Amino acid sequence: MITVRKQSLLFMKKQRVLIVDDESSSVRILRRILSTKDYILDDASNGDEALAKLEEKQYHALLTDWLMPGINGVQLIQHVRKNIRNQPIIIMTTVVDSLQAKEDILAIGADYYLSKPYDLNELINCLEEGLARLQQLPLNLNLISSQKELSTPPPCIAVVIAASTAGCEALRKVFYGFPSCKAAFFIVQHGPEWVIEELARKIQLNTDLNVMVAADSQMIQPGCIYIAPADSHLCIQQKSFSIKLTDDPKENFLRPAADPLFRSGAKAFGGFTIGAVLTGLGMDGTNGSAHIVASKGIVIVQDPETAVAPTMPRTVISSGLAREIVPLNKMQTTILEKVEILSGQLDQMR
Known part of the structure; x- marks a missing residue:
């Protein structure tokens, strides 16, 4: 547990x-x-x-x-x-x-x-x-049970990312020159519609990955970045490996929030899930990170010392959920290393 x-x-x-x-x-x-x-x-x-x-x-x-x-x-x-x-x-x-x-x-x-x-x-x-x-403060310990291992392998590795205050700039740095790889990427960046649209446009300028604002029922493909649209939670359907957008109540006073994405990603991709928590105020991503760890996935956290707003990464770290803590300029390399390792394990499972 x-x-x-x-x-x-x-x-x-x-x-x-x-x-x-x-x-x-x-x-x-x-x-x-x-x-x-x-x-x-x-x-x-x-x-x-x-x-x-x-x-x-x-x-x-x-x-x-x-x-x-x-x-x-x-x-x-x-x-x-x-x-x-x-x-x-x-x-x-x-x-x-x-x-x-x-x-x-x-x-x-x-x-x-x-x-x-x-x-x-x-x-x-x-x-x-x-x-x-x-x-919003973390209080009252809660136990999340370890999840069962997947009976069938997922189509690829899932990388789920949470960002908030100054997150657009951090995300552009993470994905600058990012090569195509055997992973699908899912981003929750808090902000209005114009922020999300500009984020997708700016990331696409400097990566080989295919960047888009996520659409409901969209099938998940490796080599793609799916960004949560404004005012919708981005979730992953477990069996169909497709995207589900919801207008469910706000979590952590936010919609989209990272926790629904992280939880659904952990449920669908199990141990082949990588979570990354970047700069931001509040504690969005902490509960979801616990689900990733419970599914034997990996949680990477931006070093709070390199974050414009350190609260989100610091909360994950203080909860004991971070596998690795890396400065922003090492985040891309770290994600790629984990994707390569998990891709090898996924190939063996098939």
């Missing part, structure tokens, strides 16, 4: 939110709206002032503008992700609305990007979802 921690929530009575914007009218609006949600609110008119406050207090969320005098929002986010140990959820709010700008901001560690004028309800939803993920 594999010992893992059962998910639970521990909410602080009050969450502290820092608003950073040089436009006093924007600050007033946010204060008026968020004060109804019982947050402890602080504000700063520029990045320098924000850094001083971040040194004094622990904040659970940071809402920052981009274009400000002195230290701007980009530099502020970079400092927070590099130097603040207790990482907050970060929401960038800005008048800049280009696709490249959005990609750049998410790559340095923002969790959400909202273009001004933004919908206040969307802002509140992002904040509440992010804070819920941030405060």
Whole structure:
């Protein structure tokens, strides 16, 4: 049996939110709206002032503008992700609305990007979802029984990957120059539709693998990367080895979430499953990793020291589920080595 921690929530009575914007009218609006949600609110008119406050207090969320005098929002986010140990959820709010700008901001560690004028309800939803993920703690031990060995061999090796904050950039590095091999790859990257579509496009530019946003009932083929579409869980059908997309309830406050993918992958591919957990806040992927280990599969985790947001990999490691912990620049080599080893075992089984 594999010992893992059962998910639970521990909410602080009050969450502290820092608003950073040089436009006093924007600050007033946010204060008026968020004060109804019982947050402890602080504000700063520029990045320098924000850094001083971040040194004094622990904040659970940071809402920052981009274009400000002195230290701007980009530099502020970079400092927070590099130097603040207790990482907050970060929401960038800005008048800049280009696709490249959005990609750049998410790559340095923002969790959400909202273009001004933004919908206040969307802002509140992002904040509440992010804070819920941030405060999700592993509590109460739960036992997951070891799974039975497969009676028939799967068609290939399955590599299931979880990524969140700054995950698109990490995934592009993992798959840069990735050769074709005897594995099918499945990715859950948290984000809206435009993030998923751009991720598929960018990965395809630099790999021999066939990259696509997954479609329901699609047959799984080796040499392909299937990316979970926005707002759908990506699962693997055990007997047909096809893809199943569901609108089942959110897990870890997310849809898509990595845990449903990891669990279904372990059930369908058994010991021929490789799980990889990359950068991200929260604990998505931990429960699923336990199922992979229970099926005698392999879990590889990005070294938290090389992750923009270390919580997801750190949670898997602290649960004792990581077979290997590797820096991001070694992730591709490690995955390929494991695929080669398991492919040899799969050939012997046939």
